[in-house]
Amino acid sequence: MTHRPGHLVLNAFLMSSGHHEASWRLPQSPPGAASLSLEHFVHLARVAEAGTLDSVFFADSPQLQGDVGRRPSGTLDPIVLLTALAGATQHIGLIGTASTTYNSPYNLARRFASLDHVSGGRAGWNVVTTAGPAAARNFGLDEQPLHAARYERAAEFLDVAFGLWDSWEEDAILADKAAGVWADGSKVHAIEHVGTHFSVAGPLTTHRTPQGRPVIVQAGSSHDGKELAARYADAVFTAHQTFEDTRAFYLDLKGRAVAHGRDPQDVKILPGIVPAIGSTEAEAKAVERELDELIEPRYALQQLARTLRVDPADLRLDSHLPADLPDEDEIEGAKSRYTLIVQLARRENLTVRELIGRLGGGRGHRTFAGTPEQIADTIQAWYDDGAADGFNIMAPVLPSGLEAFVEHVVPVLRSRGLFRTAYEGTTLREHYGLTVPENRWTAARTLTPATTGA
Numbered sequence: 001m002t003h004r005p006g007h008l009v010l011n012a013f014l015m016s017s018g019h020h021e022a023s024w025r026l027p028q029s030p031p032g033a034a035s036l037s038l039e040h041f042v043h044l045a046r047v048a049e050a051g052t053l054d055s056v057f058f059a060d061s062p063q064l065q066g067d068v069g070r071r072p073s074g075t076l077d078p079i080v081l082l083t084a085l086a087g088a089t090q091h092i093g094l095i096g097t098a099s100t101t102y103n104s105p106y107n108l109a110r111r112f113a114s115l116d117h118v119s120g121g122r123a124g125w126n127v128v129t130t131a132g133p134a135a136a137r138n139f140g141l142d143e144q145p146l147h148a149a150r151y152e153r154a155a156e157f158l159d160v161a162f163g164l165w166d167s168w169e170e171d172a173i174l175a176d177k178a179a180g181v182w183a184d185g186s187k188v189h190a191i192e193h194v195g196t197h198f199s200v201a202g203p204l205t206t207h208r209t210p211q212g213r214p215v216i217v218q219a220g221s222s223h224d225g226k227e228l229a230a231r232y233a234d235a236v237f238t239a240h241q242t243f244e245d246t247r248a249f250y251l252d253l254k255g256r257a258v259a260h261g262r263d264p265q266d267v268k269i270l271p272g273i274v275p276a277i278g279s280t281e282a283e284a285k286a287v288e289r290e291l292d293e294l295i296e297p298r299y300a301l302q303q304l305a306r307t308l309r310v311d312p313a314d315l316r317l318d319s320h321l322p323a324d325l326p327d328e329d330e331i332e333g334a335k336s337r338y339t340l341i342v343q344l345a346r347r348e349n350l351t352v353r354e355l356i357g358r359l360g361g362g363r364g365h366r367t368f369a370g371t372p373e374q375i376a377d378t379i380q381a382w383y384d385d386g387a388a389d390g391f392n393i394m395a396p397v398l399p400s401g402l403e404a405f406v407e408h409v410v411p412v413l414r415s416r417g418l419f420r421t422a423y424e425g426t427t428l429r430e431h432y433g434l435t436v437p438e439n440r441w442t443a444a445r446t447l448t449p450a451t452t453g454a
Contacts, residue, residue, distance in 0.1 A: 007419050008383045009235070009268050009390025009432060010410075011055045011095070012048040012402055014041060016072040019274055019365075020396035022294035024072050028400060035072050041081060042088045044399055051406030052420050054431040055093030055124060056085065057217075057237075057392065062102045063135040079111050086119035093428030095124035095217055101150050102130055102139050105160035106200055112214045113165060113206040121210030121427030126217040126237065127228070129154045151224035153197045158216070158232045160200050163191040165213035166440045167203030189441055211429045212436040221249065221340075230256030234434055235268040237392055239365045241344055246271050247387035268389040268432055271382070272365035274396050275375045277404045284369040291396060300356040307341060317353040321345045365394055372408035379409075380418060 016035035017024040024034075034040045045056050058078040065073065078096030085094055094115065098108055108125075116123035129150035136144040145153070172187035191202035218229040219237040229236045236253060240246040254264035276291075278284030297317060305312040314322050325342060345355045368378055382388045395401025413419040425431060 008379070008388075008413070009270055010051075010053045010419065011057050011093075011270060011390070011392045012044065012053050013057045013059070013272065013392045013394045014044050014398065014402075015059065015394075016075075016398070018397035018401055019394040020291045021071045021300070022291050022296070023397040025294045026291075026397060029397065030399075034398075035075050038076075038081070038084055040399075041085060044402055045085045045089050045092060047399060047402050047406055049089050049092040051410045052423055053092060053393070053406075053410075054390070055095050055122075055428060056082075057095040057124075057126065058082070058097060059126070060097040060099075061135065062099055062130060062138055063132060079115055082123070083115055083118055086115065086122065091122075091423040091426070093122045093124055093215070093431055094119055095126055095215070095428075097126040097128055099128050099130040099135075100154040100157040101128075101145060102135065103157075105157050105198055106164065106202075106204070108157075109161040109164040110204060110206055112161075113204060113209050116209035116211055116214050117206065121429070123209075123211070124215035124217055124235075124428055126219060127154060127158065127233070128219060129225075147222070148224060151220075151228055154228055155231065156195045156197050158228075159195075160191070160193050160198050162213060162232075163193060163440075164200070164202050164204040165209065167191055168207035169439050169442050169445075170208050171442075173207060187441070208439065211427050212439065215428045215432065215434070226253055226256055229253060229267065230262070231260050233267060234429075234432065235270055238269065238271050239340060240271050241340070241347075241366055243382060243385070243387055246382060247385070250387050266434060269387075270390050270392050271388050272392040272394050273379070274365055274367040274394045275401070275405060275409070276367070276369040276396055277372060277375060277401070277408060278369070279371065281370050281374065284371065284374075288367070288369040288396075295356060297353065297356060301352070304341075304352070304356060307338060309338075315352050317356075318351050320349070320351055321355070365392075367396075372412050375405075375409050376412040376416070379413065380416060383418065 013019070017029045023029055030037070030040055048056050058081065060075060060078045079098070082094040082096050096115075098112075112123055112125050131144055131147075131150070133144050136142070167189045169187035171184075173183050174181050176182075188203050191200060193200045193202070215234045216232055217235045217237060218225065218233040220226070220228065221238055230253060238246075238249055240249060250269045253267065253269060257264050257267045276284050276288040278287055301315055301317070302312055305315055308321070308325060310322065310325065321342065341355070344350065368375060370378075379391060383390070393402070393405055395405060410419060414421055423431070429436060
């Protein structure tokens, strides 16, 4: 295997007591509402930074997720939480999720620009289009917007956000005390956007950020999701079970980026992996087995039924999935995750009970139990063979799972020349190996003499 230039990307995907749904039941797991504890997340961010990971990442939804009896529920607003973490860390990137379906471009562009300024250029935005009638009802709607409409709105939302982040040119601020001129008004621009979904004048109240604009992440794997990522995203979070599926997604997304006139190296593909780590393979599998045995089937069955759009009575724990499930085209929300779950069950001939066990560890992301060397082998194989540019590390138990990854897996990756030993830059774009996007107004100003014949 031949290593590529640079290094693989490693993000820590943080979630309350861990990604395994039964992690909160372990004796060593933090008691109470870990998902609302700043102290808990400060510790995790500092652990990830000690391992020189690229970023920490928080998912989010504008609705209470799942059954509150099943696992710790309730979350902090990720932008508020990441702002607090910016003051508790120095280097690590800070990525938060926010919906384009239930926000306005001006407010969200301002909040992420503020996070980028406060953190010194470490902000990232995971762009999602929220599905589900429960979320719609939180915003005065009877039904969720259709899948295609949500992605159409998301594209225009990003166009507006990009325009707002460009509304101040890099050299607009003069701060000339002698002349009494603070900024050059000719370099602060109204965007005057009028579109299908939004009418936004601009400019933004926040000037050009350290990264030009925050790093854009996208996590949808449907056709519309991949098109959105290929046009706008700097990184793509994705869920796949097999090397073949991951590589096919990788090649597809990179090809779409090229079709949109982009360098495929500017779009990082980052599948999730849920590593159960032990000093021996048997020890790692025992860790995984202990967690799986703590899954409460009555909650998991209800969630699976909601995901598959079937009556819970149609799912029997020791039988296979019904043969007459809906096609993906009939699904209005989370299309790609629906398909992943159905294909996993069919491909591996899993019973509903076995499927619940597989999903309990990572909700469709690849779970793997092994030694640090075996975990590193899997990461290296997918990276070297062109299926991933890096990974979202989804520790099944927190904080112990992240601590084990940093203490035992990261040194193996470093010894193989795959991962940094120290931060080489200060911004998330530098961590990822991305350039600062050119300001469109500055670019237009530069091109004017050539285009006018001057």
